[in-house]
Every structure is written in structure tokens, then in C-alpha cells.
Amino acid sequence: MLVRHSLLISVFLFIAGDSAYAGNWHIGATSHCNDCHLQHSTEEGVELPGGPYSYLLVKSSVNELCLSCHDGSDPTAPDVSHPVEMYSGTLSGESAAGFFRDGGLYDSHNHTLGITMLTPLQSAAKSNSLTCASCHAVHGNSNYRNLLHDPGGVGDSLIIEEGKEVLTGRLPDIPPTVAGSIAAYERGNIGYRSGLSEWCVGCHDILRINESSVPPAHFNGHPDRVAMNQFVGDQHADPQHWITGTGDGFDLTAGGIRRVPFESPLATGFAASLLPSSGDRVFCGSCHKAHGGNYASSFLWPFKEGGASFNSGCQQCHNK
Ligand code: HEC
Ligand code: HEC
Ligand code: HEC
Ligand code: HEC
Ligand code: HEC
Ligand code: HEC
Numbered sequence: 001m002l003v004r005h006s007l008l009i010s011v012f013l014f015i016a017g018d019s020a021y022a023g024n025w026h027i028g029a030t031s032h033c034n035d036c037h038l039q040h041s042t043e044e045g046v047e048l049p050g051g052p053y054s055y056l057l058v059k060s061s062v063n064e065l066c067l068s069c070h071d072g073s074d075p076t077a078p079d080v081s082h083p084v085e086m087y088s089g090t091l092s093g094e095s096a097a098g099f100f101r102d103g104g105l106y107d108s109h110n111h112t113l114g115i116t117m118l119t120p121l122q123s124a125a126k127s128n129s130l131t132c133a134s135c136h137a138v139h140g141n142s143n144y145r146n147l148l149h150d151p152g153g154v155g156d157s158l159i160i161e162e163g164k165e166v167l168t169g170r171l172p173d174i175p176p177t178v179a180g181s182i183a184a185y186e187r188g189n190i191g192y193r194s195g196l197s198e199w200c201v202g203c204h205d206i207l208r209i210n211e212s213s214v215p216p217a218h219f220n221g222h223p224d225r226v227a228m229n230q231f232v233g234d235q236h237a238d239p240q241h242w243i244t245g246t247g248d249g250f251d252l253t254a255g256g257i258r259r260v261p262f263e264s265p266l267a268t269g270f271a272a273s274l275l276p277s278s279g280d281r282v283f284c285g286s287c288h289k290a291h292g293g294n295y296a297s298s299f300l301w302p303f304k305e306g307g308a309s310f311n312s313g314c315q316q317c318h319n320k
């Protein structure tokens with residue numbers, strides 16, 4: 001008993017010391033132990049069939065635990081499980097990260113949860129069975145969305161803080177409300193300065209460097225964290241088309257889509273981070289959703305499926 005108490009106290013101290021620029025929920029005072037743990041194998045006095053589970057969790061796996069609220073059944077918890085309805089009244093119609101389909105089955109439209117797979121584009125090619133805790137700190141931390149400091153387990157200390165690397169227009173309500181969560185987690189509420197690509201590369205480390213190629217090509221794979229105006233003379237990208245935002249690829253033109261996310265490294269605030277400029281950089285989030293979505297390879301548009309929109313994201317930046 002003594003041992004367990006000191007363990008709990010150290011958990012509290014750890015959380016208290018880490019609360020500046022913290023994630024918005026599941027941290028410090030908003031880490032409600034009872035949301036996820038029980039003290040005995042009972043829930044509200046009724047014995048839990050099959051319990052107690054490891055770490056005294058209320059569900060038998062981390063994914064099942066997190067999805068018990070994040071599957072749309074709790075209207076204040078951002079829904080990350082297909083189908084997602086909560087953002088249908090917003091301009092973007094979706095969250096920043098997107099969604100997963102059923103865990104336990106391979107699905108090329110999202111990061112597959114709960115089955116062991118090789119990590120693609122990783123030099124060590126480790127096998128991994130992904131859970132929510134592969135990417136998020138379950139007890140909160142100082143990063144945006146409680147993203148782990150070292151997702152690849154290689155000794156990284158990646159910093160990606162809200163208000164610094166990532167800018168948001170509206171914080172979620174505390175205590176949570178339905179309208180507050182919709183507004184806070186909707187894709188249009190997020191502006192990126194830096195950090196998210198570095199974070200993805202924590203696992204997909206083969207993409208750590210933009211490998212250079214023989215001119216007139218600059219790169220051997222699609223470059224990442226490269227600005228629209230980095231090679232002005234060569235016109236591989238079309239900054240003016242990108243800034244105007246009405247031509248081929250954009251939603252005012254047939255087959256076009258909403259402007260893809262981008263990094264705005266020098267933005268001074270949230271509103272500025274959404275204004276297109278020639279210094280904007282392409283990053284992982286310009287092409288892929290962090291969780292997944294409607295298209296293969298977690299793409300933001302049907303690049304592999306084909307049809308009128310197959311190259312719309314590419315056209316926004318390249319206009320070929
Ligand atoms: C009892 C319900 C419940 C459970 C269980 C739960 N969550 Fe949440 N979670 C919420 C609610 C509600 C919010 C939104 C609160 C707000 O932002 O006002 C939230 C927010 C979040 C956020 C966004 C936080 C931020 O800083 O922006 C993340 C990430 C998250 N949850 C991950 C998880 C993970 C991982 C698990 C499992 C270990 C989990 N949740 C389990 C209810 C739950
Ligand atoms: C959002 C869900 C969630 C909340 C809220 C939560 N935990 Fe946990 N906790 C987990 C999960 C999931 C694990 C298992 C860790 C893993 O699998 O990585 C865990 C593991 C633990 C452990 C054992 C491993 C370790 O990290 O030391 C302790 C102790 C613990 N939690 C205490 C607490 C206390 C105390 C609170 C309240 C202040 C709390 N937890 C709130 C999800 C949660
Ligand atoms: C491969 C890493 C990864 C896994 C696995 C993962 N997340 Fe996320 N999650 C992210 C990233 C990165 C973001 C932030 C994306 C952004 O804002 O651009 C995020 C954002 C979120 C958000 C904010 C709402 C949104 O949709 O943008 C919630 C809530 C959340 N995750 C919960 C979960 C839960 C619950 C699970 C498990 C079912 C999970 N995540 C698994 C990486 C992951
Ligand atoms: C958010 C903007 C953006 C998006 C979306 C985008 N790119 Fe690019 N792309 C760039 C930038 C910036 C460069 C670097 C410019 C340069 O090399 O002169 C680049 C470079 C390239 C290059 C040249 C590489 C080299 O060696 O010079 C090719 C080919 C390319 N992109 C193809 C694509 C395709 C195909 C898509 C869609 C799947 C796409 N791009 C989506 C911004 C983007
Ligand atoms: C310009 C768009 C674009 C950008 C930016 C981009 N990717 Fe991709 N990515 C693609 C395309 C297209 C594919 C599908 C390639 C294929 O299947 O042949 C892909 C596939 C992948 C795959 C799956 C590979 C496999 O073998 O299944 C991973 C992992 C990946 N990308 C990670 C990243 C990460 C991490 C970043 C940021 C560092 C990133 N991508 C940036 C376009 C992009
Ligand atoms: C904790 C390690 C980890 C992190 C962090 C991570 N990934 Fe992955 N990723 C994996 C594993 C494992 C797979 C193989 C599972 C699968 O293909 O579904 C994978 C598969 C993928 C794929 C191919 C499957 C799909 O989704 O279509 C893409 C694309 C991808 N990751 C992009 C990203 C991007 C973008 C980020 C950052 C937002 C990221 N990954 C962060 C571990 C990670």
C-alpha cells in the first residue's frame with residue numbers, strides 16, 4: 001500500500017512540474033484518474049466482468065479504453081473513430097488529425113491500430129502494434145495534444161508546443177462542452193509553424209533528410225520543410241498560384257479541394273499562420289492526415305484512387 005501511494009504521489013508531482021504550455025486535457029487537474037482507472041475491480045460498486053485489467057484500467061486494452069469516449073459516444077470528446085459526425089457543421093468538415101477505422105484490422109486509409117506491423121520508412125524497420133499511447137502521453141505532457149517527446153523510442157526530446165510551434169485560434173472549454181470541442185479540434189482552428197514533421201520523423205526516420213538529386217531536380221523524394229520560394233529561378237513550385245488560391249487545385253475550381261495545411265515558420269500569430277505567403281513550407285501534414293481519413297496512405301485527397309481530384313493538392317503548389 002505504501003509503495004502504491006508514493007507511486008501515485010510521484011505521478012502527481014511529475015504532472016504539476018510539467019504544466020506550462022501543456023496539452024489541454026488529461027493533464028494535471030484534468031487527468032481524472034477515474035476516467036481510466038479503477039481502484040478495485042468494480043465500476044460504481046458493480047463487479048467488472050473480466051477485470052481487473054493491467055494497470056487497473058477500466059478496459060482490457062489502451063485502444064479500447066481511449067475509444068470508449070473518443071468514438072463519438074461522448075459528444076464532448078473529439079471523435080477519432082469512423083464515422084465522425086461532429087465537425088459536419090464546420091467549414092473544413094473534419095478534425096486536424098482525422099480518424100481511424102476499426103482497430104485490429106489492417107487498413108491502408110489510416111495508421112493501423114492493434115496489429116503488429118513493420119514501421120515503413122524507418123531504418124531500423126521495427127515491428128510495432130500501435131496504440132493511442134504510441135503517440136500520446138496518457139498522463140499528459142508539455143506538448144501540443146500531449147504528443148510524446150520520443151515517439152520512436154530513440155532518445156529524442158521533440159518539442160511541439162501550443163502557442164509556439166503550433167498556433168490555435170480557440171482553446172477547448174474546461175470543463176468540456178460540445179460546441180467548444182468542435183471549434184477547438186476542427187482543422188481550421190490549427191496553424192503550423194514547425195515541429196510536426198520532425199515529430200513524424202521520430203518514427204519514419206528515413207525521411208529525416210531531404211536527399212538531394214542531380215539538377216534540375218533538387219530532391220530524390222518529395223521534399224519536406226522546403227519553402228515555396230526556396231528555388232525561385234527553377235519554378236518547380238508556383239508561389240503566386242499558391243497565394244492567389246483560386247486556380248487549379250483549389251476549391252473554387254472543378255475538382256479542387258480546400259487549401260492543404262502548410263508550415264508558416266515566421267507567422268506572428270494564429271491569424272497570420274493561416275494567410276498564404278511565398279515563404280510557406282510543404283510538410284507531412286500537407287499530404288497526410290496524422291490518424292487517417294477517407295483516402296489511401298492517409299492522403300488528404302484521392303491521389304491513389306484517381307478521378308477529377310487526384311492531383312488537386314499537388315496542383316495547389318505546382319500548377320503544372
Ligand atoms: C472518460 C472519457 C475519456 C477517456 C476514457 C479518454 N478521453 Fe481523451 N478526451 C476526453 C475529452 C472529453 C476531451 C476533450 C476535453 C477538452 O478539450 O475540453 C479529451 C481530449 C483528448 C485529447 C486532446 C487533448 C489536448 O491537449 O488537446 C487527446 C490527445 C486525448 N483526449 C487522448 C486520449 C487518450 C490517448 C486516451 C486513452 C489513454 C483518452 N483520451 C481517454 C475524454 C476522454
Ligand atoms: C486518459 C486515461 C488515463 C487517465 C486520466 C489516467 N491514467 Fe494512469 N494510465 C493510463 C494508461 C493507459 C496506463 C498504462 C500505461 C501504458 O500502457 O502505457 C496508465 C498507467 C498508470 C500507472 C502505472 C504506470 C505508470 O505510468 O506509472 C499509474 C501509477 C497511473 N496510471 C496512475 C494514474 C493516476 C494517479 C491518475 C490520476 C492523476 C491517472 N493515472 C490518470 C491511462 C490514464
Ligand atoms: C501515429 C501517431 C498517433 C496515434 C497512433 C494516435 N494519434 Fe491522436 N494525434 C496524433 C497527432 C500527430 C495529432 C495532432 C494532429 C494535428 O493537429 O495536426 C493527434 C490528434 C489527436 C486528437 C485531437 C483531435 C483531432 O482529431 O485532431 C485526439 C483527441 C487524439 N489525437 C486522440 C487519439 C486517440 C484516442 C488515439 C487512439 C485511438 C490516437 N489519438 C492515436 C497522433 C496519433
Ligand atoms: C504545400 C505545397 C506542396 C504540395 C501539396 C506538393 N508539393 Fe511538390 N514541392 C513543393 C515544394 C515547395 C517543392 C520544392 C521546390 C523545388 O524543388 O524547386 C516541391 C518539389 C516537388 C518536385 C520536384 C522535386 C525536385 O527534385 O526538385 C516534384 C516532382 C513534386 N514536388 C511533386 C509533387 C506531387 C506529385 C505532389 C502531389 C502528390 C506535390 N508535389 C505536392 C511543394 C508542394
Ligand atoms: C507531397 C506529398 C507528400 C509529403 C509532403 C509527404 N508524403 Fe509521405 N507519401 C506521399 C505519397 C504519394 C505516398 C504513397 C507512395 C506510395 O505508396 O508509393 C506516401 C507514403 C508515405 C508512407 C508509407 C510508405 C509505405 O511504404 O507504405 C509513409 C510512412 C509516409 N509517406 C510518411 C511521410 C512523412 C513522415 C512525411 C513528412 C516527413 C511525408 N510522408 C511527407 C506523399 C507525401
Ligand atoms: C510511434 C511511431 C509512429 C509515428 C510517431 C508515426 N508513425 Fe506513421 N506509421 C507507423 C507504423 C507502425 C506504421 C505501419 C502501420 C500501418 O501501415 O498502418 C505507419 C504507417 C504510416 C503510413 C502508411 C499507412 C497509412 O497511414 O496510410 C503513413 C502515410 C504514415 N505512417 C505517416 C505518418 C505521419 C504523417 C506521421 C506524423 C503525423 C506518422 N506517420 C507518425 C508508426 C508511426
